[in-house]
Amino acid sequence: MNDIDNFQAITTDRLYIKIAEQLRGLIEKGVYKAGDRFPAERALAEKLGVSRPTIREAMIALELSGIIEIRTGSGIYVSNRANLSAPKLTDKGIGPFEILEMRYILESEICAIAATKITDEQVSRLYELIDEMEEEEKRPDASEQADGKFHLLIAEAAQNSALYESVKWLWDLRSKSVLSHSFFQTIRKEGIQPSIDDHKKIAFALEQRNPERASLAMKNHIENATVNAAKHFEK
Template identity: 40%
Template structure:
């Protein structure tokens, strides 16, 4: 399938296209309201799409009120609403594509940052990590401190454009589809794991090792996405080697 440019705002995202195909399948096969959809693996094979793409599409359908995702049970068709069979609306950029963009950008950014390390810059990154620990200790989601951690790394590059790009991509997590995916996946354990990954990033920066810093950042971001879509973090780490 040839991708279309998004400059005009009319091009549909991959999860919308897959969600529309699921809607068509529901109509074609006459799946009744309240019935369970085929298992994720079977549905992905039937549609010829990857399971991560399918998960994004199912989340989009859930937000649109067409299906209900029941953890450990499956995906069930909700009663059709007035707009239930309409085209799936845009709910933000694809979480997978956002994370791919972050991997490319932040791996390059941290490579440059590692060559321009300053004591003041390291202190800002350390403070952000400490704020994450403090939030976590008080049962608060450390999202803002997490953002500050990544932006502080970009600030060491001395390039305001890169700082803005890192912040903008991070803020993509607040879109409807990304928020729903992260909300399902985040827990005390996942934040503990993320903070350990942040610690590895900081250590690589302290060592002024660009290669280690880029590898740690890439591994962290891929593992984060793996947690969002329900893949083991080890799988994300293995993929990081190939990026």
């Protein structure tokens, strides 16, 4: 045997994968059995010493693997069809709550910058995109394309290509990350859609060229989106 064959590839799992594997281990050991309900999200986060968003993303990974069932309004349960002999959980991309957290930090500041530079034409386009969002919500296959265009237009108005590309990357992650894409598809089916009222407040603050109000409106919007998305896990 060649010496090189003794070496193993080094892999670095995302934190949510490590947490998901630990939770699956508890099921394998019989600590939690088929049909049992997991502790509340907050209790798990405190016990494991991680953030609640990390717990949520671990749960999404376990749900995608068929190990648990998230019953909105009831709780998180070990699936009766859980396949514990399945291979180690794999990285399914950056999770939706990590993306939302970064958007909160980045887009609120971009919105403040945009308020000082946005043109009348861009403001008009924002209101047109809000109308498009309202039309999209009426369709069962709503893709949130107008929502993405709205946020990218604000990034464009900031007149900084690095900021624009950063926002574009975050929005691309929503569809390219299996974890994030699957989750957003799920909550859309549950009736959770982008808030039209939040977008109107952002557009109005930008129209007024008010950086502080624009930043706050964006922060409130992403906070609301995070709270609404988290309802998927609530009992």
